[in-house]
Amino acid sequence: MDLPLTPPVDPMLAKLARELPTGDLLYEPKWDGFRCLVFRDGDELLLQSRNGKPLDRYFPELQAPLRAQLPPRCVLDGELVVPRGDGLDFDALSERIHPAESRVRTLAEATPARFVAFDLLALGDDDLTSTPFVDRREVLERTLRDVVPPLHLTPATRDPATAADWFTRFEGAGLDGVIAKPLGDRYQPGKRALAKIKQQxxxxxxxxxxxxxxxxxxxxxxxxxxxxxxxxxxxxxxxxxxxxxxxxxxxxxxxxxxxxxxxxxxxxxxxxxxxxxxxxxxxxxxxxxxxxxxxxxxxxxxxxxxxxxxxxxxxxxxxxxxxxxxxxxxxxxxxxxLEAPPPAELTDLFAAGSEPASS
Missing domain, CATH: 2.40.50.140 (Nucleic acid-binding proteins)
Incomplete structure (x- = not known):
């Protein structure tokens, strides 16, 4: 691959926060799936796990949609999830990691995965990792404005009240909390530079x-x-x-x-x-x-x-x-x-538009 970033790339991580932080931040739902970096260079496509391992063979159903909808040369950071019923099914996602190719094909049809993008690390010849997140987000929104399932752009907001609402309402749909991202920060591979707020x-x-x-x-x-x-x-x-x-x-x-x-x-x-x-x-x-x-x-x-x-x-x-x-x-x-909050409609969550980072 001839890209500004060469795989494997360590994803930027988050550290636990007990309360929702405020400030110059963008908030996103915390997806409960497999972290996945997508590298595309023309027909070449690589799905990388959080620990640098290739995921391509386990999710063959995503190959064609990613090639059809992503720019010819780009690197995206996001999450693989499996929606089932009114929520996300992490067990079904875990079962997708199987050594037998025949089983992988069967599961790809029975429990197809989706890719939710939340950051753009490279586009064309440009390495965006040193670009402030607010600008990366704006480019990401323009780049993915026309994507359709199984590709999604994660919802995002600057409003702490909206983020607090997501923290409560989206939990029943299988999400894992809220991520808070400083708007001015560059992408820091392997560093816990983000904040995650999880249910306790x-x-x-x-x-x-x-x-x-x-x-x-x-x-x-x-x-x-x-x-x-x-x-x-x-x-x-x-x-x-x-x-x-x-x-x-x-x-x-x-x-x-x-x-x-x-x-x-x-x-x-x-x-x-x-x-x-x-x-x-x-x-x-x-x-x-x-x-x-x-x-x-x-x-x-x-x-x-x-x-x-x-x-x-x-x-x-x-x-x-x-x-x-x-x-x-x-x-x-x-x-x-045990608390069992009513599930949010996952279809609504996937269809929800993101507020522009400048809002």
């Missing part, structure tokens, strides 16, 4: 087991559960990211609650029925070598955890442990305690 909530959950830390020293993660409408304890995810000191403390705190007898193991709701505990979730193909063995606990411990988003019946990201709740009955830890 707490829930009381049953701790049904734990996994040892990968170094063998202390507890690595707690296995969390909630009761569904039928009273079944469903594994919803984990709480992790403990300090070394806290991992050691948890060993002592959990020891009296370990299920050790044959009867306790057989009665555990996540038992495999053979007297030993099975994994609440099969190993992920993303980490096929990862040890997923775990230690069962007698059902009785309740913890308050912070979480960001529920996707389906599981936590989208790992939770953070806050404290034990000895005052709570495990049977009272149910899905109905």
């Amino acid at each position: 909530r707490t829930a009381d959950v049953v701790v049904g087991g734990f996994r040892w830390h990968k170094d063998g020293q202390g507890v690595g993660s707690l296995l969390l559960g909630l009761h569904d409408a039928e009273g079944r304890l469903r594994h919803i995810g984990v709480a992790s990211s403990f300090s070394a000191a806290r991992r050691a403390q948890l060993v002592d705190e959990l020891e009296p609650h370990r299920a050790t007898t044959d009867a306790e193991l057989a009665e555990h709701p996540w038992s495999d029925g053979a007297g030993t505990a099975g994994s609440p979730r099969p190993p992920s193909r993303w980490n096929s070598g990862k040890d997923t063995s775990w230690v069962p606990l007698r059902i009785g411990l309740v913890a308050e955890v912070a979480y960001e988003q529920l996707q389906g019946d599981r936590l989208r990201h790992g939770a953070r442990f806050h404290r034990w709740r000895p005052d709570r009955d495990p049977n009272s830890c149910r899905y109905d305690q």
Whole structure:
């Protein structure tokens, strides 16, 4: 490729902010998908992941639309998403990364992806990474003003009130928060120069087991559960990211609650029925070598955890442990305690026009 930027290029990143910042900023919805940089040089096309790996073979359905609608020579930054029903489906997107070409083709038809552009890094012979974002955004809007699905230009606004509305209203459609971008900044590959504001909530959950830390020293993660409408304890995810000191403390705190007898193991709701505990979730193909063995606990411990988003019946990201709740009955830890905002219409979101960066 003969472009002003040569792949791979590290995408610019964001750091977490607890409150919506104000100032000379442009706000965008935070898309919950795969980060993707698109390089086009004539007929040559490359889709690059956040970590610099090629994504082309996994999304063949985007090849023709990108060639048909993008300028002959350009570099775009954006996100790959899969819309289904009234929201985005991250699980369906994750399934698109499959080694078998036949499966890739089948999924391309069953769950086609879309590309949402939010920055323009190069156009023709011009490297735009040193250009202020406000100017890059204006060029991006002109460049993509006529695109049609599966290509989209992300909505954007300078109005903090509109951004706050998006933060609440778009969450039900599977978006992950709001990104705040300084209008005067150049593009800074690999730097956390943006701000991301994500949903933060707490829930009381049953701790049904734990996994040892990968170094063998202390507890690595707690296995969390909630009761569904039928009273079944469903594994919803984990709480992790403990300090070394806290991992050691948890060993002592959990020891009296370990299920050790044959009867306790057989009665555990996540038992495999053979007297030993099975994994609440099969190993992920993303980490096929990862040890997923775990230690069962007698059902009785309740913890308050912070979480960001529920996707389906599981936590989208790992939770953070806050404290034990000895005052709570495990049977009272149910899905109905979780906030479930009404979903925004994803079709409206894709069709929404962006305010010009100069507004």
